[in-house]
Amino acid sequence: MRYAIISDIHGNLHALQAVLKDIRESNIDKYIFVGDYFGDLPYPNEVTDIIKVLNKKYIVSGNKEGYLTNLQENNKDEWIHNQFKVLYWNYKELRKDNLDYLLQLPEKKIVCQDNTKKILILHSITSLFKETKLDLLTSSKYAERMDKFNFEHEDYLKYVKNIILTDKKLMKKLESIDADIIVFGHTHIQWYININGKILINAGSCGLPLDLKTTAPYTILDISSNRIIIEEHRVKYDIQNLIEEFKKSMLYEYAKGWSNIVIEELRNGRDEITFFFRYVIEVAKNHGSHSWPIENEIWNKAINSWFERNNSKDKYLL
Numbered sequence: 184m185r186y187a188i189i190s191d192i193h194g195n196l197h198a199l200q201a202v203l204k205d206i207r208e209s210n211i212d213k214y215i216f217v218g219d220y221f222g223d224l225p226y227p228n229e230v231t232d233i234i235k236v237l238n239k240k241y242i243v244s245g246n247k248e249g250y251l252t253n254l255q256e257n258n259k260d261e262w263i264h265n266q267f268k269v270l271y272w273n274y275k276e277l278r279k280d281n282l283d284y285l286l287q288l289p290e291k292k293i294v295c296q297d298n299t300k301k302i303l304i305l306h307s308i309t310s311l312f313k314e315t316k317l318d319l320l321t322s323s324k325y326a327e328r329m330d331k332f333n334f335e336h337e338d339y340l341k342y343v344k345n346i347i348l349t350d351k352k353l354m355k356k357l358e359s360i361d362a363d364i365i366v367f368g369h370t371h372i373q374w375y376i377n378i379n380g381k382i383l384i385n386a387g388s389c390g391l392p393l394d395l396k397t398t399a400p401y402t403i404l405d406i407s408s409n410r411i412i413i414e415e416h417r418v419k420y421d422i423q424n425l426i427e428e429f430k431k432s433m434l435y436e437y438a439k440g441w442s443n444i445v446i447e448e449l450r451n452g453r454d455e456i457t458f459f460f461r462y463v464i465e466v467a468k469n470h471g472s473h474s475w476p477i478e479n480e481i482w483n484k485a486i487n488s489w490f491e492r493n494n495s496k497d498k499y500l501l
């Protein structure tokens with residue numbers, strides 16, 4: 184059985200189409216989608232339309248889909264904050280049938296492969312490994328580490344393995360999980376690891392990779408009776424064309440500042456958003472504001488000055 188795992192599309196139709204085209208040539212039996220179908224790029228309906236009709240798939244929701252539930256249930260006034268503008272645009276943009284589809288997705292799923300292997304599918308493993316060294320594997324930490332060591336992917340896999348093996352609490356939690364393979368996404372970094380026969384697979388982010396590569400990732404999990412093979416794939420697509428289309432979109436018009444940060448991320452594969460959040464919190468403090476969500480006036484000021492700052496690495500050192 185060959186599974187193609189796709190995560191964190193974030194509304195990037197161009198990346199999804201390129202990845203699906205590549206997958207069609209790889210003899211796949213089933214798709215696994217692990218959440219965050221919309222978000223930063225202007226095609227929430229187009230992406231959902233494609234995924235909805237794909238046969239032979241396992242699919243779960245991500246934190247973005249979780250926000251949709253909040254938007255439905257809570258006072259929508261909270262979402263007029265500029266900080267959440269992009270999310271709100273997506274919520275308003277999604278057609279009723281697509282919104283309903285995304286809202287009914289389960290948070291996790293267990294797939295039993297030939298009664299021998301159990302696969303746990305979910306968006307984020309953070310909740311499974313609370314208060315462990317797992318926070319060292321975020322995209323911002325990845326960028327900071329890359330600044331220091333300029334490492335190769337193989338080195339990163341060794342680094343991940345070392346983090347897991349040297350954290351007793353994490354190891355204990357991993358052993359207690361009733362699954363042989365855990366498939367997820369969320370951090371936008373593609374990696375996999377085999378720890379004493381238990382396999383963790385992060386499929387990276389198809390639409391917004393943050394591992395300093397701009398190609399779109401997906402991972403193949405190939406299981407047969409006597410072996411498991413994992414293949415990490417990256418697909419090249421025309422990012423410049425995507426950016427040009429993005430700049431003509433309603434989303435770009437509606438939230439230009441945020442969209443420009445996303446464009447930076449598309450161009451360099453670096454987690455600019457987290458660094459921007461650190462910056463905006465600093466700007467708020469300097470204005471004596473500690474409110475959350477961030478006040479619109481402060482948010483706008485920070486967005487404007489973010490782009491005025493020079494491109495030196497200093498901007499990441501707040």
Ligand SMILES: [Fe+2]
Nearest residue numbers: 191193219369
């Ligand atoms: Fe995501």
